[in-house]
Amino acid sequence: MPNAPILQARGLVKSYRKNRLEVPVLRGVDLDIPAGAITAMVGRSGSGKSTLMHLLATLDQPDSGEVFFQGERIDNASRRRRDAFRNRDIGIIFQFYHLLPELSALENVLASTMIGQSVWSYMSNRRKTRARAEELLERVGLTHRRTHKPCEMSGGEMQRAAIARALMSEPSVLLADEPTGNLDSETGLEILSLLKGLNREEGLTIVMVTHDDSIANDADFAVRMENGSVAPKALAEVA
């Protein structure tokens, strides 16, 4: 029996404009993401996986439809609430890591905490914040690279730093857009094993976009995007 949903989409519709043409990408997506599980989102290139993930993260707005987090309507919440949702309730990682190139791994992790709080609040918590960043770097196996900048790290190390950064706010959901898409298969498996550990040991809900069916088969649930919808009976327990 799946856990209660932590994130939900209802009737999500999204189109993009291309050369004055309206290109429908999502045509009414309904989706329940179970809390505490790993859900893989698969589908052909262009099927709308990243678009759906961006809407779930409130990085973009649907044309119509609704997104709920723990039962709270979030897509049309105030800007302040949506910022807080992104900075606190969820963490996001991407295929190309999106680290700040001038900062070390530790500084990248710390920089995320400066968003959404006053300098005063940051300064008064800085010892605790730094301790948490160091702890997370250790959790993702990156203590030995903490002073290295992204250009001095491998792809796997950059993804580890991005994961540590995403976890700084203690989110309950991690959204991962092709987290292994730019890694060789062995490094990809290491990152997956790290994500699985975070899920099993800390109860982190993970939603992962992937091209790789073997990753989807290893998840607790798989969702297949097809023609802008979630394919019928897609939310099936795989394990």
Ligand SMILES: Nc1ncnc2c1ncn2[C@@H]1O[C@H](COP(=O)(O)OP(=O)(O)OP(=O)(O)O)[C@@H](O)[C@H]1O
């Ligand atoms: N900002 C945008 N402006 C215009 N079209 C867009 C935009 N973002 C996405 N699209 C189009 O929407 C469709 C779905 O894109 P999306 O990135 O969601 O698919 P995807 O399933 O994640 O693909 P991939 O697996 O290749 O990353 C594609 O045809 C894409 O070209």
